[in-house]
Amino acid sequence: MIRSVVRGFGAALPKQVVTNADLESRVDTSDEWIVQRTGIRQRYIAGEGETTASLGEAAARAALDNAGLTAADLDLIILATSTPDNTFPATAVNIQNRLGMHHGAAFDVQAVCSGFIFGVTTADAYIRGGLAKRVLVIGAETFSRLLDWTDRTTCVLFGDGAGAIILEAQEGTGSNSDRGVLTTQLRSDGAHREKLYVDGGPSTTGTVGHLRMEGREVFKHAVGMITDVIEAAFAATGTTADDLDWLVPHQANRRIIDGSAKKLGIPLEKVVVTVDLHGNTSAASIPLALNVAASDGRIKKGDLVLLEAMGGGFTWGSVLLRW
């Protein structure tokens, strides 16, 4: 049985750090409010010349270095983003070109904060279906460019960045002790569109638009949706919370992360949290968190790692993999 095994990982952040104190001079907010409601202490914001493609390229190069590979060894690039450099061509193709790769294929997937889960799921399907052997999956975002910087209810929550992993086809036994992706679970429901969306687009306003969010409504749905896809991952593999080494959640809000872990009986020592450092970087948040925890030695080869996310759409999903 073919498995999609993590061969390498990497990440990239913009140069500029913006603290909560920095935001106090822009909008009517406070470090205390932001930390207490979200756990965010700082975020990175893209400056001149930094774009989704440039951050994605840097994360991709770091993942290739980590894997000991070059772009010549890849056959597919999947970029999860909701903040492309241009409406088209796909930013993945831009990154492919920046990497000097002119073979294979590259495309974007768009599932907002669940984008990386959707990207890994797509890569895993290509690999298990025999259509690709090595897939670079990137989550890269520049949400700062979609924010209404006069709206304190949203502008304090988000940041920019990129993370990437390389998945490689390897023969497995089909058991849970195999390294690689063990199960993926995807969901979406467009009935929730108005709760988190961008009020512009090429086919409606002809503008880029700004992010709009009913934060309390999103919060109300988040824990239930996250629990749904985590329980589905456990059911599909016959595993339980006790089997997990690490939960690496989408980093939107500390309270959502803690609430989901508590409901599932996952001790907080097993949860990777980077929302304090990065803010909510949408599709980039999970690979950024993976990069931190795998680089500092917490996530080790053979560990059972659960990824989950929920975001605009709504979309939500999980990936259970053995690192």
Ligand code: ACO
């Ligand atoms: N600074 C100070 N006060 C603020 C700020 C701010 N930045 N933002 C809002 N407030 C005020 C509000 O105006 C309100 O004041 P009022 O009572 O006088 O009207 C008060 O704080 C409480 O506002 P709420 O919106 O009720 O605050 P809540 O406790 O719900 O926290 C938050 C808001 C943090 C947005 C929370 O609802 C949340 O985390 N929601 C989920 C959002 C999320 O995770 N989104 C991302 C998931 S999807 C994706 O990642 C794209």
